[in-house]
Amino acid sequence: MNDMTPPEAATKAPETDLFSKFDALIETRRSLLATGVTDPFSLVMEKVLSPTTAICNGRETILLGTYNYMGMTFDPDVITAGKQALDDFGAGTTGSRVLNGTYAGHRAVEEALKEFYAMDHAMVFSTGYQANLGIISTIAGKGDYIVLDIDSHASIWDGCKMGDAEVVPFKHNDIEAMEKRLRRIPEGAGKLVVLEGVYSMLGDIAPLKEMIRIAKSYGAMVLVDEAHSMGFIGPNGRGVAEDQGVLEDVDFVIGTFSKSVGTVGGFCVSNHPKFEIMRLVCRPYVFTASLPPSVVATAATSIRKLMHAGNKRAHLWENSRTLHGALTQLGFKLGTAEPQSAIIAVIMPDLERGAMMWEALLREGLYVNLARPPATPAGMTLLRCSLCAEHTAEQVSVIAGMFERAGKAVGII
């Protein structure tokens, strides 16, 4: 065990207290680990060698669960920009964006985003979670209605709850269910429809074209989270809404720097003429420290490079198609019948075998995400794979071999 392990039963917990509500989860976790399986939720990357490889448990491991879609984390220009900003502006801003926390770099990354999306306004948050939390909770308040997909990300749900609007979910990607709910909203109430371009659990995309058309016909504003599409879906990498030709009908695009951009941070871009007022009224923007100068410098450089990354995008799609085809052929059950994004979700029969498979893959030298309820829909256990434009064709072929051996060893295929 590692040094962090607390001494055995140093303090005995009382029979019931505020932690009692976690007892079922503690027991699930205890019984899973009692089978001897490695804890899938406490892996440490000892050294990161590249966007696609790291040392885990002392061995070189291929990374297939990082959302580092475009492999920008080690881009030389990105690294140089970050180091320069660290030298010129220091390690952190120690302040809110609206006080002492807006440096030239924060403005520069917002300019880069406006150019990337060809939109009038861009607002950068400290994380993608805060971008959803902030925008949704601020624009939809008491008496307003939020109509959202039931499989929405936790940050969307939390934003809904924080804003105190009436929250009305509909069945995943079900256009008719969405329309029925919009139709039933009382006359005159404010309406916000929240959708995602790519749903990260199964890697499926939304029928945004039809959904946004309907949302607009009911007078709703539309927010689309494009966290998992930036840089490689759509003619300019602006996401699924762009790909389906409806980006101009989207009122707010939410995105993140922690996937294709390769660092950390979140943003909202919009053409709404009053958008700038958000900087004063959005609490998750105001009441937190801004991103460090090195982070915004790496983000701006990365975003500008993503505008001209056609070859990398093509290779990423090739990787996604190849692995999807190989896993299908091996007999794995996947989240989508055809590859719709850079996420391939391998559906496990249950948590225990999912954890065994996850561990078998790690022993092979492959890291994927083990995803389980409540993050997953319909109580599923998933091994979620996210491909990178920097995975070589050889690596993808090696990955398929690892899945074959591990799947046979665990008895899933």
Add this chain to the structure above:
Amino acid sequence: MDRAATAARIAEVIEPFNKNGIAIDETTSFAGDLEWDSLTVMDFVAAIEDEFDIIISMNQQAEIETYGQLIDAVTTLQG
């Protein structure tokens, strides 16, 4: 629609969801007595919403714990 008529229609809607055939009265609780998981709750709420052409928002659902409370809420929501 009055409360009795509403209750009768809800009883029909709930039938296919009550897989264990539990005897339901006004005090029956969805989480405790019927032991429904969140997916079943979602499908059931959608079925009720469609039956009565109403919205039961998540905020309102949080206030509905028992079968009797559901009948009250649906009666009110029909306006």
